[in-house]
Structure formats: C-alpha cells, structure tokens
Amino acid sequence: MIFKAVRDGRPYPEHELTMKEWAEIPPRPVRLDQLVTTKRELALDRLLAEDSTFYGDLFPHVVQWEGGLYLEDGLHRALRAALQQRTTIHARVLALPRG
Numbered sequence: 001m002i003f004k005a006v007r008d009g010r011p012y013p014e015h016e017l018t019m020k021e022w023a024e025i026p027p028r029p030v031r032l033d034q035l036v037t038t039k040r041e042l043a044l045d046r047l048l049a050e051d052s053t054f055y056g057d058l059f060p061h062v063v064q065w066e067g068g069l070y071l072e073d074g075l076h077r078a079l080r081a082a083l084q085q086r087t088t089i090h091a092r093v094l095a096l097p098r099g
Contacts (some may be wrong), residue, residue, distance in 0.1 A: 002032055002082045008040040010072065012065035012096055019057065025092040027059040032082055032089060034064065035071045042075055060091040065090070066098060 060074020071078060074091065081089045 003035050003037055004033055004069075005036040005068075006040055007036055008039055010038045010063070010068060010070065011068075012063050015094060015096060016095060022057060022061055022092055022094075025094060027090040027092050029088045030062055030069060030091045030093065032078060032087055034069050035043065035078065036068050037071045037075055037078075039075050042079065057092070060089060062091045062093045063097040064093055069093070082089070 037064045057073070060077050062071045062074075063072050072092075074089075078089055
C-alpha cells in the first residue's frame with residue numbers, strides 16, 4: 001500500500017494559507033504510508049509531465065490534524081516518488097489545532 005488511506009475531500013477545517021505562507025514552512029521528511037490523500041483521482045498527464053511543479057511549490061502540502069497527515073497538494077509528486085520506490089517525501093506540514 002502506498003498511502004495510509006484515500007479520501008475524497010478534506011476532513012479538517014479551512015486554513016486559508018496563501019502560497020507565500022506555505023512557502024515559509026520548512027519542508028520535512030514524511031513517510032508516504034502515513035499520508036491520507038484528499039483527492040481520489042489524478043490526471044495521468046500531470047503525473048507523467050516533467051514540468052509538473054513549474055507553476056507550483058516544489059514541496060507537497062500536508063495538513064496535520066487530529067492525529068492524521070492529510071496530503072492537500074502534491075498527490076502527483078507523492079505518487080511519482082512511490083513509483084521511484086521511495087518511501088518518503090519532503091513536504092511542508094501545517095499543524096492545525098484541534099477544533
């Protein structure tokens with residue numbers, strides 16, 4: 001199994017972080033098997049694109065909430081890492097307080 005679970009949608013409250021605020025969070029290693037995805041589908045052309053991070057952050061965005069690590073942005077990068085037989089990725093992790 002690549003990910004801990006696959007969801008369709010975010011279970012955590014809206015955080016409203018801007019791309020600039022995400023960029024201020026230092027990336028850290030995260031195990032793929034600890035991540036819960038927030039998207040059930042991916043676009044194969046984006047997965048195979050060499051420049052898939054050209055307009056976005058180089059690091060996936062993960063939200064830590066109520067004991068879970070939710071992959072909010074970067075599903076294609078995480079899956080590419082798994083296909084390369086890597087077990088971890090570097091991601092920016094936002095810890096949300098319990099509601």
